[in-house]
Amino acid sequence: MTETIAEQQATAAGSGAAATEQFRARVSAGDVHTDTARVDMLATELLTAAHDIVRRHKVTYDEYNALKAWMIQVGEDGEWPLFLDVWVEHAVEEVAGEHREGSKGSIEGPYYVADAPRLPAEATLPMRDDEKGTPLLFQGQVRSVDGTPLAGATVEIWHADDEGFYSQFAPGLPEWNLRGTVVADDQGNFRINTVEPAPYQIPTDGSCGKLIAAAGWHAWRPAHLHLKVSAPGHQLITTQLYFKGGTHVADDIATAVKPELILDPTPVEGGAGREVTYDFVLDRV
Ligand code: MBD
């Protein structure tokens, strides 16, 4: 069986189950102790907003039952991480980053895996011998808000392949394909060789896909790199970077594009592929 055939067997339930399992390994509801007054306020306001919608739009029993059946299915497909990260996380990220002075952040999404292989400052991400896609040299420097280079900063990077698939969330891909933890040099510099990712389509065969089809929306995120950048004494930043002129940069289904996050790579002179420089500025803790 070739990898291409295996990738075509990616299913909503397969990637949903993996995303649910990954998330559960890192967070459980019991870890979060929110005080009663706060839960009361948030839960009450959320429910009141739902009641208002029902009354304002005269929601019928057929519509209520469709919602109930759909929510049950979201759980069975393991698609709560996908649903929440596509349609809710961007507002949470906006609030979380409100007072940050350094680089802009963006949502984490459902496909992060901690502890990717550690790589030196100049590195090539783990990839297949015949990995498809335009080679991309992504380089830059990690600095503090006052301009100080941050020695030994780490740049965690993960992204989809040239067919839009993420390792560990689609079958047939090597475990750490296109994932790495790059340790910057003593000047905070990094040079990462990878391939440009393809745009990402939300699985069409699961509950999120059903919602998208039923509502007449499109299912696409623009091609993107995911990053978590950190350094001692500084706030970790979770972000994404996009490609100028890429499809769906202007209408990301996940509402996670910001103008500061759009890269404009140039052809590598006398070489293959494209290159781009992007520096990260971290706030102090
Ligand atoms: C992705 O690759 C992603 O980054 C988000 C936020 C949601 C779904 C798929």
Ligand code: FE
């Ligand atoms: Fe993504």
